[in-house]
Amino acid sequence: MPANGSCRGRKRHTTRQEGAASMSEFLDRMKTAAKADRKKIVLPEGEDPRTIAAARQIVDEGIADLVILSDPAKIDVPGVTVIDPRTSEKHDEYAAAFAELRKKKGVTLPEAMEQMNDATYFGTMMVKMGDADGLVSGACHSTANTLRPALQILKTAPGTKLVSAFFIMCTDKAEFGENGTLLFADCGLNINPTADELSEIAIASAGSWKKYMSSEPKVAMLSFSTMGSAKGDVPTKVQEATALAHEKAPELAVDGDLQLDAALVPSVAELKAPGSTVAGHANVLVFPDLEAGNIGYKLVQRFAGAEAYGPVLQGIAKPVNDLSRGCSAEDIVGVVAITAVQAQMAE
Numbered sequence: 424m425p426a427n428g429s430c431r432g433r434k435r436h437t438t439r440q441e442g443a444a445s446m447s448e449f450l451d452r453m454k455t456a457a458k459a460d461r462k463k464i465v466l467p468e469g470e471d472p473r474t475i476a477a478a479r480q481i482v483d484e485g486i487a488d489l490v491i492l493s494d495p496a497k498i499d500v501p502g503v504t505v506i507d508p509r510t511s512e513k514h515d516e517y518a519a520a521f522a523e524l525r526k527k528k529g530v531t532l533p534e535a536m537e538q539m540n541d542a543t544y545f546g547t548m549m550v551k552m553g554d555a556d557g558l559v560s561g562a563c564h565s566t567a568n569t570l571r572p573a574l575q576i577l578k579t580a581p582g583t584k585l586v587s588a589f590f591i592m593c594t595d596k597a598e599f600g601e602n603g604t605l606l607f608a609d610c611g612l613n614i615n616p617t618a619d620e621l622s623e624i625a626i627a628s629a630g631s632w633k634k635y636m637s638s639e640p641k642v643a644m645l646s647f648s649t650m651g652s653a654k655g656d657v658p659t660k661v662q663e664a665t666a667l668a669h670e671k672a673p674e675l676a677v678d679g680d681l682q683l684d685a686a687l688v689p690s691v692a693e694l695k696a697p698g699s700t701v702a703g704h705a706n707v708l709v710f711p712d713l714e715a716g717n718i719g720y721k722l723v724q725r726f727a728g729a730e731a732y733g734p735v736l737q738g739i740a741k742p743v744n745d746l747s748r749g750c751s752a753e754d755i756v757g758v759v760a761i762t763a764v765q766a767q768m769a770e
């Protein structure tokens with residue numbers, strides 16, 4: 424398990440913030456953990472230059488063993504395995520297994536043979552069949568097209584009913600979260616979660632915080648209202664989700680509804696939510712829907728120059744993670760390191 428830490432105290436070297444130059448402590452920890460027990464990660468987007476730049480760095484630093492899906496004639500990265508799904512010796516085997524998995528959905532063998540020409544489906548079948556430990560994609564495919572194969576093929580982890588997606592946000596605002604590092608969810612997958620689904624996202628996010636940050640989560644259920652100060656469908660849903668999270672996981676520090684300032688700023692928390700164990704000190708922010716979550720993470724990433732690692736899936740049976748099409752090569756390195764760590768944890 425990686426040691427506790429945050430993004431503070433080191434220089435950053437993302438492509439997002441001109442002039443700032445260094446690497447986050449979170450990224451450092453993920454890389455160190457990944458290197459300790461190298462996993463095989465498949466990258467289906469061999470045509471993407473950022474993926475190729477990331478692959479070079481991952482191989483150079485020994486973060487993971489890589490499989491790139493592409494025409495081998497087009498890839499020049501020493502130390503990686505390149506597989507063309509169309510000509511792979513595994514193509515027909517994966518197609519037969521996929522047809523079997525999806526036969527209740529009416530998928531025929533000829534359809535499955537065609538589907539295995541698609542690198543994301545082929546790569547996800549590699550993970551399913553144990554030929555790779557995890558997959559990272561999404562630099563040039565939409566989230567829906569990246570995650571649909573994972574949801575169809577890998578399904579939810581045992582005991583989980585909902586897959587959701589979070590970002591680890593590393594900012595230089597040490598007063599927020601844990602030394603500036605926070606977890607935001609769901610910023611990638613569930614478009615308009617019900618109160619029950621939102622409570623599942625909160626509980627899963629608390630678990631992810633513990634896994635990656637090794638400290639106690641404080642989960643803020645965000646809304647435009649604090650403790651019922653405003654009326655509307657969203658505050659009502661968030662209040663219901665908070666009550667459900669308390670019922671399902673009474674040991675967790677979860678509170679809401681909370682506005683963002685009440686969640687993060689102690690003086691505002693004192694005014695708006697006195698007595699809350701979360702308000703003013705939240706490190707996990709659960710957004711009421713994908714509109715808020717996706718816009719919210721991009722605001723923090725772009726305006727505050729935060730490092731944004733994700734969308735990372737929680738609740739999926741095996742590690743598959745997405746990227747934003749706006750990602751940098753460094754983001755891909757980070758998400759590959761997280762994926763490798765997830766694969767270690769799954770053992």
Ligand SMILES: CC(C)(COP(=O)(O)OP(=O)(O)OC[C@H]1O[C@@H](n2cnc3c(N)ncnc32)[C@H](O)[C@@H]1OP(=O)(O)O)[C@@H](O)C(=O)NCCC(=O)NCCS
Nearest residue numbers: 566567570571574575579584585586587610611612613614
């Ligand atoms: C991911 C997404 C495409 C899945 O929806 P869809 O394509 O309509 O597909 P379906 O609803 O038919 O779901 C496909 C499978 O995934 C499963 N599934 C979908 N969402 C799931 C979730 N959150 N958790 C677990 N399983 C899920 C379904 O049960 C279904 O399984 P089945 O085919 O075996 O019955 C959809 O949730 C989506 O578009 N989300 C928003 C993604 C996005 O645009 N993000 C913005 C940028 S990050």
Ligand SMILES: CC(=O)OP(=O)(O)O
Nearest residue numbers: 611734746747748749
């Ligand atoms: C996570 C996300 O927003 O992905 P994209 O930018 O590719 O839509």
